Amino acid sequence: MATFQLELVSPEKLLLSRPVEMAVLPAADGEMGVLPGHAPMIVALRGGVITVREGGQETEKLFVAGGFAEVSPNRVTILADEATPVASLSRATAEERIAACRKALEGAAEMTPEKREAAMARLLAAEAMLAAAQAA
Known part of the structure; x- marks a missing residue:
């Protein structure tokens, strides 16, 4: 092929x-x-x-x-x-990242739109990491 x-x-x-x-x-x-x-x-x-x-x-x-x-x-x-x-992903690490990202987003009202978007992208990536770790 x-x-x-x-x-x-x-x-x-x-x-x-x-x-x-x-x-x-x-x-x-x-x-x-x-x-x-x-x-x-x-x-x-x-x-x-x-x-x-x-x-x-x-x-x-x-x-x-x-x-x-x-x-x-x-x-x-x-x-x-x-x-x-x-196979090397850790659920605990992914959960820690999600918690940190959510905490960072708590102050989103004071962020510029670009920083809010970047913070949201980090949260979505952390959630994808958790999903991948759970599926492994």
């Missing part, structure tokens, strides 16, 4: 770089499947899980807290704000 090069980079390190058959990305507008030959685009990512398929089956799941993906017909490069294998 045809493949494309998938690269996942976080601020800490290169997490993944190999040919894959398909990747499902948590795009800001909804789940997005990428196959070889996909039209070029740049996509904003929300907090969620990237699913990688190789050899006709799901081989890897990685949680990303947001970022961007550059898609071309033969390569996808993901620049993630934070990335963690789903």
